[in-house]
Amino acid sequence: MSERLTGHTLLVSLIATPIRHSMSPTMWNESFAKKGMDYAYLAFEVGNEQLEDAVKGIRALDIKGSNVSMPNKQKIIPLLDELSPAARLVGAVNTVVNQNGHLVGHVTDGTGCMRALQDEGFDIKDKVVTLAGAGGAGTAIAIQAALDGAKEIRIFNRDDDHYATAVENAKKINENTDTVATVTPLEDQTAFKKSISESDIYIDATSAGMHPQEDVSLIDDPSLIRPDLVIFDVVYAPRETKLMKFAKENGAAKVYNGLGMMLYQGAEAFKLITGEDMPVDYIKSILF
Ligand code: NAD
Numbered sequence: 001m002s003e004r005l006t007g008h009t010l011l012v013s014l015i016a017t018p019i020r021h022s023m024s025p026t027m028w029n030e031s032f033a034k035k036g037m038d039y040a041y042l043a044f045e046v047g048n049e050q051l052e053d054a055v056k057g058i059r060a061l062d063i064k065g066s067n068v069s070m071p072n073k074q075k076i077i078p079l080l081d082e083l084s085p086a087a088r089l090v091g092a093v094n095t096v097v098n099q100n101g102h103l104v105g106h107v108t109d110g111t112g113c114m115r116a117l118q119d120e121g122f123d124i125k126d127k128v129v130t131l132a133g134a135g136g137a138g139t140a141i142a143i144q145a146a147l148d149g150a151k152e153i154r155i156f157n158r159d160d161d162h163y164a165t166a167v168e169n170a171k172k173i174n175e176n177t178d179t180v181a182t183v184t185p186l187e188d189q190t191a192f193k194k195s196i197s198e199s200d201i202y203i204d205a206t207s208a209g210m211h212p213q214e215d216v217s218l219i220d221d222p223s224l225i226r227p228d229l230v231i232f233d234v235v236y237a238p239r240e241t242k243l244m245k246f247a248k249e250n251g252a253a254k255v256y257n258g259l260g261m262m263l264y265q266g267a268e269a270f271k272l273i274t275g276e277d278m279p280v281d282y283i284k285s286i287l288f
Pocket of ligand 1: 109133134135157158162163210213218234235236263265
């Protein structure tokens with residue numbers, strides 16, 4: 001790295017908190033080194049309090065772009081000059097592109113998920129989707145699946161603060177795309193099971209399976225698992241969640257964790273900010 005950095009080196013940032021655990025700096029800096037690009041990527045511990053100054057800093061220092069994570073994904077919106085159509089619909093930004101001081105916000109979590117699925121040979125177009133969760137990940141996935149032409153998205157969320165977001169997401173999808181979206185409380189287990197049995201794919205975009213909920217799986221009925229049902233869990237730590245283990249033990253053949261989504265949200269952001277392709281196979285060989 002020290003041999004690479006020069007007076008011409010361009011900077012890409014990541015603004016979030018907590019952020020020291022993030023894999024993104026490794027992903028980006030290894031990509032720059034591999035491709036011989038004169039760029040560096042640095043994580044900055046920035047919360048809502050420092051966000052406005054950080055965005056001014058992006059302009060003042062001509063930082064070429066930035067990733068944005070919690071708690072800033074929504075709060076950054078009024079500080080930007082323009083939003084991509086997906087970012088506007090999702091209501092969140094995870095990537096900012098600095099076009100000579102004009103800051104454009106994008107969201108790549110949803111496209112990252114769709115690309116990860118394509119990598120496994122699954123195209124969301126015309127598919128029936130059962131989606132659990134309507135937080136940040138669930139919202140980005142629902143909107144992108146609709147933009148990419150899913151036939152139906154049946155959203156389930158438990159009766160918590162995110163239920164209202166699920167209702168809002170379905171409304172946006174029904175008003176802006178040809179996809180039919182519905183919302184049902186996760187507590188209606190009969191509807192949840194019926195929906196999975198009629199779906200091409202089950203996407204779990206909840207935090208179930210991740211610390212401190214390692215022992216939680218929203219599916220515990222073996223009759224719901226079919227070899228042709230694609231099961232995608234957004235969680236990537238642990239690499240195999242309780243849901244994934246249960247599905248594999250009961251005959252599922254297409255079970256994926258969230259690592260691919262994490263990789264491709266980064267690859268999409270890399271392309272938007274630098275105009276170059278991230279060397280994804282190389283990054284997979286390092287990180288996976
Ligand atoms: P969030 O807090 O915004 O939303 C959490 C969602 O999970 C809500 O819909 C909530 O109702 C639901 N939920 C939580 N516990 C539940 C339970 N026990 N039963 C039913 N529903 C439950 O969080 P988020 O930012 O959307 O993140 C959700 C998960 O996705 C996290 O595990 C996160 O690590 C993961 N994630 C992965 C990627 C990736 O690139 N693979 C990207 C973003 C988030």
